[in-house]
Amino acid sequence: MSDLERIKTWHESMFVKQEGDKWYEEGFYETALQKYEESIKIDPTNEYALANIGLIQLRYNNDDQCLEFTNKALEWIEGFMNDTRSFASDNKFEVKLLLRRASCLDKSGDVEKAKADLDQCAWLEP
Numbered sequence: 001m002s003d004l005e006r007i008k009t010w011h012e013s014m015f016v017k018q019e020g021d022k023w024y025e026e027g028f029y030e031t032a033l034q035k036y037e038e039s040i041k042i043d044p045t046n047e048y049a050l051a052n053i054g055l056i057q058l059r060y061n062n063d064d065q066c067l068e069f070t071n072k073a074l075e076w077i078e079g080f081m082n083d084t085r086s087f088a089s090d091n092k093f094e095v096k097l098l099l100r101r102a103s104c105l106d107k108s109g110d111v112e113k114a115k116a117d118l119d120q121c122a123w124l125e126p
């Protein structure tokens with residue numbers, strides 16, 4: 001895929017994701033979920049859509065699904081953020097994901113992994 005095609009795909013995916021955001025804000029979580037899923041069909045690396053699917057799964061108490069999509073989003077952003085972490089001034093998105101994952105891990109009884117995520121949050125946003 002050329003860079004231009006990649007940019008077009010990203011824009012299309014983000015447009016659909018933003019439609020999902022509007023539905024989410026209105027409380028229509030199933031419709032939002034459909035839009036987020038449509039977004040990742042367009043661009044499977046859309047970390048924001050992946051994260052929002054995780055958020056909806058958390059809302060529905062589907063902790064395994066929340067972990068799956070939160071992990072995918074974290075893996076993606078950690079891959080590109082390692083090169084630029086020293087330049088990053090805002091880690092709010094990563095911190096939100098780590099807090100979400102820590103919550104699911106704590107509920108499942110994996111306290112050590114939850115603590116590791118909380119420690120990472122403290123490092124990112126002291």
